[in-house]
Amino acid sequence: MINYSAIKPLLFKLQPENAHHLAECVLRLPNICQIPFNSFLASHFITSDVLKQEIFGRQFFNPVGLGAGFDKNATMIRGIQLLGFGFTEIGTVTPRPQAGNPKPRMFRHIEEESIQNAMGFNNDGAYKVVKRLQKRYPYSTPIGINIGKNKTTPEKEALNDYIHLIKSFQGLGDYFVINISSPNTPGLRDLQNEAFISKLFTTAKKLTDKPILLKIAPDMEVEDAVNLTKMAVEKGADGIIATNTTIDYSLVKHPQNKGGISGAVLKEKSFKIFDAIAAELYGKTVLISVGGIDSAEEAYKRIKAGASLVQILSGLVFHGPDMIMNINQELIKLLQADGFTNITQAIGSDRK
Numbered sequence: 001m002i003n004y005s006a007i008k009p010l011l012f013k014l015q016p017e018n019a020h021h022l023a024e025c026v027l028r029l030p031n032i033c034q035i036p037f038n039s040f041l042a043s044h045f046i047t048s049d050v051l052k053q054e055i056f057g058r059q060f061f062n063p064v065g066l067g068a069g070f071d072k073n074a075t076m077i078r079g080i081q082l083l084g085f086g087f088t089e090i091g092t093v094t095p096r097p098q099a100g101n102p103k104p105r106m107f108r109h110i111e112e113e114s115i116q117n118a119m120g121f122n123n124d125g126a127y128k129v130v131k132r133l134q135k136r137y138p139y140s141t142p143i144g145i146n147i148g149k150n151k152t153t154p155e156k157e158a159l160n161d162y163i164h165l166i167k168s169f170q171g172l173g174d175y176f177v178i179n180i181s182s183p184n185t186p187g188l189r190d191l192q193n194e195a196f197i198s199k200l201f202t203t204a205k206k207l208t209d210k211p212i213l214l215k216i217a218p219d220m221e222v223e224d225a226v227n228l229t230k231m232a233v234e235k236g237a238d239g240i241i242a243t244n245t246t247i248d249y250s251l252v253k254h255p256q257n258k259g260g261i262s263g264a265v266l267k268e269k270s271f272k273i274f275d276a277i278a279a280e281l282y283g284k285t286v287l288i289s290v291g292g293i294d295s296a297e298e299a300y301k302r303i304k305a306g307a308s309l310v311q312i313l314s315g316l317v318f319h320g321p322d323m324i325m326n327i328n329q330e331l332i333k334l335l336q337a338d339g340f341t342n343i344t345q346a347i348g349s350d351r352k
């Protein structure tokens with residue numbers, strides 16, 4: 001694999017968003033041509049019966065997925081799969097294209113191994129993303145579609161955006177994620193209330209037979225988060241993803257005054273919310289943990305707490321693509337050391 005420690009200083013000389021665009025250019029190559037690069041990346045894909053499980057009717061070769069926000073427009077699906085991820089979540093996609101917030105809108109906190117982003121759901125819009133997915137379907141690994149409302153859509157009309165997106169992507173993803181927890185779209189987090197969630201899931205479940213998950217913010221009071229996710233499951237949510245980025249700027253030394261923070265500093269805050277939700281919902285729905293996961297030990301902690309799957313994102317920036325292979329290899333060792341022959345035996349083991 002590429003020696004990431006050697007190129008990391010060069011990448012960090014670029015503005016974060018420019019570095020991301022460079023990574024996109026590289027990862028788009030396997031989508032458009034068959035070159036030795038494919039086998040070069042695929043050599044890091046870990047296939048083991050210990051890590052395989054079936055969720056949502058699809059086989060997940062390993063539990064480590066790429067969180068939403070990296071491949072916003074479904075341009076890198078093949079390259080991301082070859083990096084070794086067990087699944088990918090594209091988006092967030094909105095009904096209409098939008099440029100997002102003014103630049104600069106992405107910032108590194110190098111000492112804290114964290115990223116602050118105020119992107120604002122910049123994406124090509126549903127029509128173009130649908131066309132890309134149609135060309136790639138069916139997928140070799142599961143694909144989730146993360147959906148959100150347009151910035152200009154009034155709160156009272158937000159439901160229409162989610163309905164439009166579910167209809168547009170019907171049959172093109174393995175699951176949907178309702179994103180009402182990003183801090184970068186004005187008023188979006190206000191939708192994290194029981195009235196909207198109830199109406200959304202009641203309506204959405206009539207439109208698709210695909211699983212629909214809810215992604216929540218880490219900044220809610222624990223009791224509120226538990227009550228909201230419990231109600232969402234009662235109304236038809238097929239899973240919960242905890243958590244999105246945080247607006248707790250005290251976690252880094254030199255914060256910007258906008259955007260959400262992800263990465264290592266989110267680890268404790270994210271797990272606290274996830275653990276509380278899992279205490280209530282483990283065994284009742286699919287739980288996915290994201291936020292500060294940068295090692296097999298941390299991933300295993302989330303799995304034993306009740307996570308069927310985990311997602312990483314910012315850790316890639318600081319540890320490079322070898323991180324995926326390393327987590328999966330070490331997970332196998334951790335599972336076997338505890339006497340588990342398959343990951344499903346470990347999920348929620350701390351709750352049993």
